[in-house]
Amino acid sequence: MDYKAYMVPNPMTPGQVVSIDPELCTGCNTCVEVCRLDVMVPNPEKGKPPIAIYPDECWFCGCCASDCPTKALKIEYPLNQRVGWKRKDTGEYFRIGMKNPPPPNTRPPV
Amino acid sequence: MVEAIYNRAMKWPYPVNYGKENEVEADVLVVGGGIAGCHAAINAARKGAKVVVVDKGAVVRSGSGGAGVDHWHLACTNPCSKVTPEEMIEVMKAFGDYDYGEFGNGMACYILCKESYDTLLDIEKMGVKVRDVDDEFKGAPFRDEKTKLMFAYDYVNNYCIRVNGGADIKVAMYNECQRLGVKIYDRIMATSLLTEGGKQGARVIGATGLNVRTGEFYIFRSKATVLSAGQPSGLWIFSTELKGGAALFMDPNNSGEGTAMAWRAGAELALMERGGAGYTSGGFGYPQYGVGNAHNTWYACKIVDANGKEIPWVDRDGKILKTVEERYLPAPGQKYFYYGRYSGSPEVWGPSLIPDLPERIMKGEYVLPLYADLPGMPDYERRAIWGLMIPHEGKCRIIYDNYQRAGFDPDKDMLQVIVMPPDKYTYAAWWAAFGARQWRERVHGGGLLFDWDLKASLDGLYVAGCQAYCCADHASSAVTGRYAGRKAARYSQTVKKSVIDRQQVDAEKTRVYSPLQQGEGGIGWKELRGGLARIMQDYVGEYLNEETLKMGLTWLNSIKESEASSVYVRNPHELARTLECLTRITVGEITMQASLARKASSRELSFNRLDYPEVDPPEWNKLLTIKLDNGNIKLGELPNDYWLKPPYAPTYEENYRKHNGL
Numbered sequence: 115m116d117y118k119a120y121m122v123p124n125p126m127t128p129g130q131v132v133s134i135d136p137e138l139c140t141g142c143n144t145c146v147e148v149c150r151l152d153v154m155v156p157n158p159e160k161g162k163p164p165i166a167i168y169p170d171e172c173w174f175c176g177c178c179a180s181d182c183p184t185k186a187l188k189i190e191y192p193l194n195q196r197v198g199w200k201r202k203d204t205g206e207y208f209r210i211g212m213k214n215p216p217p218p219n220t221r222p223p224v
Numbered sequence: 225m226v227e228a229i230y231n232r233a234m235k236w237p238y239p240v241n242y243g244k245e246n247e248v249e250a251d252v253l254v255v256g257g258g259i260a261g262c263h264a265a266i267n268a269a270r271k272g273a274k275v276v277v278v279d280k281g282a283v284v285r286s287g288s289g290g291a292g293v294d295h296w297h298l299a300c301t302n303p304c305s306k307v308t309p310e311e312m313i314e315v316m317k318a319f320g321d322y323d324y325g326e327f328g329n330g331m332a333c334y335i336l337c338k339e340s341y342d343t344l345l346d347i348e349k350m351g352v353k354v355r356d357v358d359d360e361f362k363g364a365p366f367r368d369e370k371t372k373l374m375f376a377y378d379y380v381n382n383y384c385i386r387v388n389g390g391a392d393i394k395v396a397m398y399n400e401c402q403r404l405g406v407k408i409y410d411r412i413m414a415t416s417l418l419t420e421g422g423k424q425g426a427r428v429i430g431a432t433g434l435n436v437r438t439g440e441f442y443i444f445r446s447k448a449t450v451l452s453a454g455q456p457s458g459l460w461i462f463s464t465e466l467k468g469g470a471a472l473f474m475d476p477n478n479s480g481e482g483t484a485m486a487w488r489a490g491a492e493l494a495l496m497e498r499g500g501a502g503y504t505s506g507g508f509g510y511p512q513y514g515v516g517n518a519h520n521t522w523y524a525c526k527i528v529d530a531n532g533k534e535i536p537w538v539d540r541d542g543k544i545l546k547t548v549e550e551r552y553l554p555a556p557g558q559k560y561f562y563y564g565r566y567s568g569s570p571e572v573w574g575p576s577l578i579p580d581l582p583e584r585i586m587k588g589e590y591v592l593p594l595y596a597d598l599p600g601m602p603d604y605e606r607r608a609i610w611g612l613m614i615p616h617e618g619k620c621r622i623i624y625d626n627y628q629r630a631g632f633d634p635d636k637d638m639l640q641v642i643v644m645p646p647d648k649y650t651y652a653a654w655w656a657a658f659g660a661r662q663w664r665e666r667v668h669g670g671g672l673l674f675d676w677d678l679k680a681s682l683d684g685l686y687v688a689g690c691q692a693y694c695c696a697d698h699a700s701s702a703v704t705g706r707y708a709g710r711k712a713a714r715y716s717q718t719v720k721k722s723v724i725d726r727q728q729v730d731a732e733k734t735r736v737y738s739p740l741q742q743g744e745g746g747i748g749w750k751e752l753r754g755g756l757a758r759i760m761q762d763y764v765g766e767y768l769n770e771e772t773l774k775m776g777l778t779w780l781n782s783i784k785e786s787e788a789s790s791v792y793v794r795n796p797h798e799l800a801r802t803l804e805c806l807t808r809i810t811v812g813e814i815t816m817q818a819s820l821a822r823k824a825s826s827r828e829l830s831f832n833r834l835d836y837p838e839v840d841p842p843e844w845n846k847l848l849t850i851k852l853d854n855g856n857i858k859l860g861e862l863p864n865d866y867w868l869k870p871p872y873a874p875t876y877e878e879n880y881r882k883h884n885g886l
Contacts, residue, residue, distance in 0.1 A: 147284075148284055148285045150280075152437070173469055174465075174619060175475075175618070175619050176622030180391065189626065190626075194466060195470055195511055197510060197514060197640055199595075199639045199640055200637065200638050201636055203636065209630075215630050218630070218631060219628040219629075223615030223616075223624055224358075224612040224615065224616075
């Protein structure tokens with residue numbers, strides 16, 4: 115098997131921060147334009163998802179996620195900031211990022 | 225795509241043209257397009273001024289309030305309020321408190337009390353719901369049936385309003401700016417103020433800026449300027465996505481350009497020595513409001529320990545409250561309460577969790593971890609916290625979306641409180657964790673000195689939002705922006721345009737582009753940033769003395785000559801980040817100089833001088849100011865209530881009447 119290994123000079127901390135579903139993304143770059151910190155830049159290939167060039171600068175304001183017209187973009191809290199909760203009646207413990215999460219709660223906000 | 229990135233360095237995707245000049249004219253220039261800046265722009269435009277807004281990010285979402293707001297503070301004139309602005313300011317004056325603490329600013333506080341509700345009505349007209357328009361909370365004790373306004377904290381006095389639709393408040397304001405013909409210049413970092421004849425201390429006649437994507441230079445010429453670039457932040461800790469970025473309260477773009485620009489132009493600053501670690505430290509924090517807690521957005525949430533044992537709530541006198549409803553009522557004999565027992569004086573303390581929770585955890589009475597028991601709250605409070613406040617508070621919409629996507633259900637689930645040493649459970653904002661603190665980075669910190677016109681010490685310069693000394697929070701920024709905008713517009717009608725001093729512009733261009741001359745032998749801006757944070761922690765941290773403060777100044781000077789002069793940059797973004805480091809050096813120097821000037825410790829200012837240990841001696845109960853005068857540091861002092869002394873009138877009402885410009 116041919117394993118590709120590579121290195122990049124002066125790499126940034128490799129937090130993922132944003133994940134973009136390439137099936138839903140139209141490359142409109144709304145996320146690029148609302149990001150206050152220029153975390154993302156447009157992809158050189160038009161229509162393709164933007165590239166997070168400076169994920170370490172992210173403030174997690176969530177404007178990219180809320181303003182994405184196709185909901186292709188999601189903010190991902192890094193592992194060291196993932197929290198858990200306890201189901202009151204059963205005592206079960208769940209957390210962000212677990213392997214078999216419970217079904218999503220789809221209730222919209224006020 | 226991974227191959228494309230990693231096989232070669234990528235070309236910067238924007239057209240770069242360092243040094244190219246762009247000239248822009250305005251009647252009113254607004255530097256910083258956040259909440260304060262947008263309100264300033266809107267209100268200046270309404271007065272007929274030709275308005276230009278310049279912002280380092282994108283005005284549609286920029287600033288600390290750009291991602292949302294849940295509370296609207298001190299709306300004393302709303303129809304359900306039982307506290308008038310005059311009552312509120314007198315209580316705060318009597319106890320030496322002005323909105324969250326001592327050494328505060330009564331002008332801004334009074335203006336806020338007077339105009340907070342009117343500003344909220346402005347927002348409503350721009351399309352933000354504000355009220356419980358869908359009757360989701362019909363019958364709830366915090367909702368007024370007639371007005372459909374929803375209140376927070378004190379349900380008797382009703383002066384703090386919960387904002388429905390606050391998540392997109394910035395978008396509404398951006399649209400209003402567009403509608404009014406305000407010209408918006410996004411992605412431009414302001415770098416200096418331009419003055420008449422290029423002289424320090426002269427009238428402000430414009431500003432310069434750098435496009436953070438293209439590297440082009442902007443020269444703004446204006447008759448009046450509103451400075452609203454926020455409070456300097458990120459000096460004591462360099463937060464990244466793995467280390468506290470999500471816990472930060474203030475927009476990371478608030479690196480202090482406004483303060484540094486004003487300083488170099490000769491404006492007077494106040495309270496730059498104020499201490500007090502921001503609770504949103506950003507050290508190793510979790511997402512703000514994204515953990516079990518009982519603070520602010522989560523106010524009055526039931527907290528239980530690992531065995532489900534409830535942590536009691538007490539009133540200001542320490543009496544245990546038996547019902548949830550009592551957490552939203554003043555104590556017997558108390559007129560109104562402000563919030564918790566962390567701000568103001570006991571007269572205005574509100575209900576809080578038991579103040580000796582840390583000791584009782586140590587003794588084993590309450591077992592960690594704690595949980596925020598949302599299922600244990602009444603339906604309307606639970607829905608208010610998780611369904612209204614969280615989705616609309618800044619940076620919290622993604623908490624709502626992410627946590628629910630992962631299956632979180634507030635009707636069934638108790639969000640865990642993070643595990644910390646017991647003594648950290650005093651102040652209920654339990655996401656910021658602990659460790660090195662952001663000293664002197666609290667709301668109500670140092671900033672520009674101003675008067676009843678919200679005018680800075682330089683002619684032609686107005687100030688709004690956290691740029692002003694001792695201002696904070698969304699409503700305060702909105703109101704001061706609204707006020708400063710109309711005052712700046714009025715002023716702009718009385719002056720002619722000035723001639724830009726070419727020498728001043730050239731000197732600034734040289735300063736701005738000098739990092740480009742530096743070769744690849746130097747360090748990157750992140751190392752510089754981290755190094756500056758280290759110096760700030762060491763030399764102007766929690767405990768100070770003359771030796772270490774002077775050593776701090778020596779270090780900053782040395783860094784300017786050495787590392788800061790050899791930072792390499794690869795694109796306009798990195799150039800801007802490098803300039804932000806130079807800004808932070810300037811702000812660091814001002815902080816050290818202001819700290820040297822205060823030769824006494826102060827509990828009120830969280831200011832600890834090891835060489836002047838006497839706490840709050842009466843002769844130091846005054847405001848210290850600092851500015852540059854012909855390149856030299858000039859110290860000044862003012863009474864703590866200078867706005868009620870000559871040349872001003874002795875009462876708030878009279879001063880407001882004379883100056884408000886409505």
